[in-house]
Amino acid sequence: MDNEDEISEIIAFLYENNFENKWSINIEGFIITAKKQKKSKYNRIYTSGCFDVFHYGHLNILIRSKELCDYLIVGVSTDELIEQEKGRKPVIPFHERVKIVQSINLVDEVIPQVDKNKQKIVDVYNIDAISVGADWEGRYPKVSCQMEYFPYTESVSSTILKKSLKLI
Structure with a gap:
């Protein structure tokens, strides 16, 4: 060589x-x-979701989150949490949703989201900021880190996709 x-x-x-x-x-x-190069706004950002029927809106939040940080941690909701929160099983099993998110080079680490205790994630993983869609503004649980709210990606959601495919 x-x-x-x-x-x-x-x-x-x-x-x-x-x-x-x-x-x-x-x-x-x-x-x-x-x-x-110039330091990122945050060292570590956490974002989370079900990621059941992954779509462009999911990708948007991952892109926007990574633009603001050096290390992006993504929580993927477990099947049990989805059943508990939404009253139905996910279309795509947890281990497959994890593999989908892990395959995206923007993501540095994927962890299971087993409950809605965001402060525990902030403490355990030394999170500087949490990123979510703007539809969560004013409704997101109180945490000790910064919050980043991103515009909702219009006309796309897992619910819309599932309904159009008659999956729910």
């Missing part, structure tokens, strides 16, 4: 791991220097 191949591999690794948003990379000769 020659030096150009090695450099190409390093660059591919940096881009695959989303370093292009955090680092300025300069290649001169065979020396690669990287310096951290």
